Every structure is written in structure tokens, then in C-alpha cells.
Amino acid sequence: MTTPTSDWLRLDQQICFSLHAASRAFNGVYRVILKDLGLTYPQYLVMLVLWEQGDLPVKKLGEHLRLDSGTLSPLLKRLEAAGLVRRERSARDERSVEVRLTEEGTALRESALQVPRRVAAATGFDVDEIRALRTRLDELTTALDAAAVDAAALEEKA
Amino acid sequence: MTTPTSDWLRLDQQICFSLHAASRAFNGVYRVILKDLGLTYPQYLVMLVLWEQGDLPVKKLGEHLRLDSGTLSPLLKRLEAAGLVRRERSARDERSVEVRLTEEGTALRESALQVPRRVAAATGFDVDEIRALRTRLDELTTALDAAAVDAAALEEKA
DNA sequence: GGCAACTTAGTTGTGCACAACTGAATTGTG
DNA sequence: CACAATTCAGTTGTGCACAACTAAGTTGCC
Numbered sequence: 001m002t003t004p005t006s007d008w009l010r011l012d013q014q015i016c017f018s019l020h021a022a023s024r025a026f027n028g029v030y031r032v033i034l035k036d037l038g039l040t041y042p043q044y045l046v047m048l049v050l051w052e053q054g055d056l057p058v059k060k061l062g063e064h065l066r067l068d069s070g071t072l073s074p075l076l077k078r079l080e081a082a083g084l085v086r087r088e089r090s091a092r093d094e095r096s097v098e099v100r101l102t103e104e105g106t107a108l109r110e111s112a113l114q115v116p117r118r119v120a121a122a123t124g125f126d127v128d129e130i131r132a133l134r135t136r137l138d139e140l141t142t143a144l145d146a147a148a149v150d151a152a153a154l155e156e157k158a
Numbered sequence: 159m160t161t162p163t164s165d166w167l168r169l170d171q172q173i174c175f176s177l178h179a180a181s182r183a184f185n186g187v188y189r190v191i192l193k194d195l196g197l198t199y200p201q202y203l204v205m206l207v208l209w210e211q212g213d214l215p216v217k218k219l220g221e222h223l224r225l226d227s228g229t230l231s232p233l234l235k236r237l238e239a240a241g242l243v244r245r246e247r248s249a250r251d252e253r254s255v256e257v258r259l260t261e262e263g264t265a266l267r268e269s270a271l272q273v274p275r276r277v278a279a280a281t282g283f284d285v286d287e288i289r290a291l292r293t294r295l296d297e298l299t300t301a302l303d304a305a306a307v308d309a310a311a312l313e314e315k316a
Numbered sequence: 317g318g319c320a321a322c323t324t325a326g327t328t329g330t331g332c333a334c335a336a337c338t339g340a341a342t343t344g345t346g
Numbered sequence: 347c348a349c350a351a352t353t354c355a356g357t358t359g360t361g362c363a364c365a366a367c368t369a370a371g372t373t374g375c376c
Contacts, residue, residue, distance in 0.1 A: 008274040011206050015288050016184045018295040023181035025302035026174045048169050069325050071363055095324040095371045116166040122305035130173050133294055137176040144183035147280035227355050229333055253341045253354040
């Protein structure tokens with residue numbers, strides 16, 4: 001009763017497509033909910049980290065979000081232009097740029113407090129279902145990252 | 159024992175972040191696996207649909223993938239430049255453009271047959287786990303799409 | 317002290333996602 | 347037939363993701 005090889009390419013059997021579609025659907029919901037805050041979804045993620053961790057160098061921010069400077073630099077510029085953060089060269093290490101919340105950026109947290117509830121409502125899932133799914137996805141990400149690194153290491157040798 | 163409101167903004171509690179990270183991790187794995195085929199991941203999805211459904215107008219392609227012409231037009235141009243598809247104005251309806259596989263595009267399917275197995279291996283999940291997760295994600299997407307549409311309808315009235 | 321190796325942000329270029337728009341073709345209705 | 351509404355593909359502009367690279371600063375080792 002194994003699946004024929006020819007069916008392996010069926011779109012509706014590809015986990016990646018479900019994930020891709022779900023990710024984009026989330027993006028759509030956030031786009032609507034975050035419009036009031038004047039944030040895009042990745043910008044919101046950056047603000048979440050800053051609200052939780054306080055001021056951080058770009059490097060640390062990138063580690064929390066798994067994003068590199070190529071993505072963060074322009075994004076942070078836009079947040080700075082919006083008056084939500086300042087970027088200041090660290091005095092101790094001139095290579096490093098410290099991202100600091102402005103008063104306005106700190107204040108925005110109050111408006112953001114309602115966002116998770118509204119998003120959770122949009123999913124129609126209850127708290128336990130969300131937690132279970134989250135755990136599953138995190139396992140998946142760990143496995144995929146490890147596999148990508150292995151593959152990259154294989155390339156290297158070739 | 160309810161979660162304090164202040165914790166709702168914790169990054170590690172946000173389902174969206176797990177999903178976003180998982181989606182990007184998948185993208186990384188596909189980038190490596192698909193490099194041999196000369197395809198990006200979204201291009202691969204388009205080819206999957208064409209292999210499964212045969213020639214299709216851009217509109218139908220977009221319905222299968224939930225993508226609009228703004229995304230598909232340039233992507234299809236690149237596939238055409240790579241010699242994998244042709245685009246031809248429909249004779250019956252001159253508004254419509256038929257996307258047809260070339261010989262080369264059809265032939266590429268053989269090389270693609272091994273892709274799902276390699277990806278599945280990278281996840282470390284077995285077939286049942288993948289199926290369960292996929293089902294869950296599809297439910298999520300349906301709920302999120304419905305919520306986004308509702309929100310858009312609310313905007314409309316304001 | 318001097319210099320190679322490394323670290324950190326930033327830039328450039330490619331590709332995807334999507335909103336808003338354009339222009340051409342078709343359809344529906346009077 | 348005429349013409350308004352709709353459909354379809356494509357373009358433009360904005361933003362994100364990421365690879366590859368650059369430039370500046372720091373660290374380690376002699």
C-alpha cells in the first residue's frame with residue numbers, strides 16, 4: 001500500500017506548499033492587523049525582540065530572528081525613519097551598532113499588546129492547539145537547519 | 159493559571175514566528191536540493207502544477223498556487239528564458255496566456271522525482287507525521303484566509 | 317608593535333510577494 | 347448595436363530574504 005512514486009510530486013502532498021501557503025496567509029492577517037501600528041510583519045518581529053530584550057546590537061537581533069545584516073540593515077533604517085528606533089555605533093566596539101528604542105518605540109508596545117489575541121482569534125485554534133503546532137514547527141525548523149548545514153558541508157567537499 | 163498579558167508578546171510564544179522560521183528553513187533546504195535543477199522553490203512549485211495539470215492559463219496557475227499575476231508574470235518570464243515553458247496568447251480568448259511545457263520542461267520532471275524523498279529525509283519526520291502536520295497547516299490557512307477576508311470586508315465599510 | 321585572521325554592518329544584485337494600477341479583450345444589458 | 351462592467355496579464359513600486367562582497371574595527375600571535 002505504498003504511494004506510487006509518480007504521486008510524490010502531487011502539489012497537495014507537499015508539506016512545503018502547505019507551510020508556504022500558511023506562512024503567506026499569516027502574513028496577510030498581520031498586514032491587516034499591523035496596519036494601524038504602521039508596521040510590517042518583519043518589523044513587528046524586530047520590535048517584539050526589542051521590547052522583550054531591551055536595546056541590542058544588530059548582531060544579537062539577527063541571532064534572535066535568524067536574519068542577517070543584509071535583511072536587517074534596510075529594515076532598521078525604515079524603523080529609524082519612522083522614529084521607533086535609533087542606531088548608534090557602540091563606543092566600546094566601533095564595529096557594532098546598538099539598536100535602541102525611542103520613547104515612541106517603547107510606547108508602541110501598549111498598542112501591540114492586543115495583536116496576539118487578535119491573531120489567535122483569526123486562527124480559530126485554541127491555546128493548546130497552537131502550542132502543539134508551534135512545538136512541531138520548531139522541531140521541523142531544527143531538523144531542516146541541520147540538514148541544510150549538512151548539505152552545505154557536502155558541497156564544500158566537492 | 160492563565161498567561162499574563164505581558165507574556166503574550168514573547169517571541170517564543172508567537173506561532174507566526176515558528177511558522178515564518180520553518181518556512182524559511184524549508185526554503186533553505188530547497189535552495190540546496192533544487193540548485194541542480196536550476197530552479198528556485200517558487201519556480202519548482204509552478205513546474206509541479208504544470209507537470210500535474212498540463213498546460214494552463216496564467217489565471218488557473220495562480221489559483222492553484224494562490225499567487226497573482228504580479229508574482230507569476232516575471233517568474234514565468236524567467237522560466238521561459240530558461241527554456242522550460244512557452245507563453246502563448248490563447249486564440250479563443252486573447253486576454254488569456256497559455257503556459258505550456260517545452261520538451262525540456264517536461265523532461266525535467268524525471269530529475270525532480272527524487273526531490274520529495276530528499277526533502278522528506280531532511281525533515282526527519284515520517285510519512286504520517288508529515289501528513290498530520292500538513293492537515294493542520296491547511297486548516298490554519300483556511301481559517302486565516304477567511305479571517306483576512308472578513309477584516310478586509312470590515313475595512314470596506316469604514 | 318605589527319600583521320594576519322576574524323568580526324560586524326552595510327551594500328549590491330537577484331528573486332519572491334503583494335498592492336495598486338494600466339490596457340486590452342470579453343461579457344452582459346439595454 | 348453600444349457601452350458599461352468585468353476579466354486577464356502585465357507593470358510599477360515597496361518591502362523582505364539571502365548570497366556575495368566590501369570596509370572598518372578588533373583580537374590573537376609572534
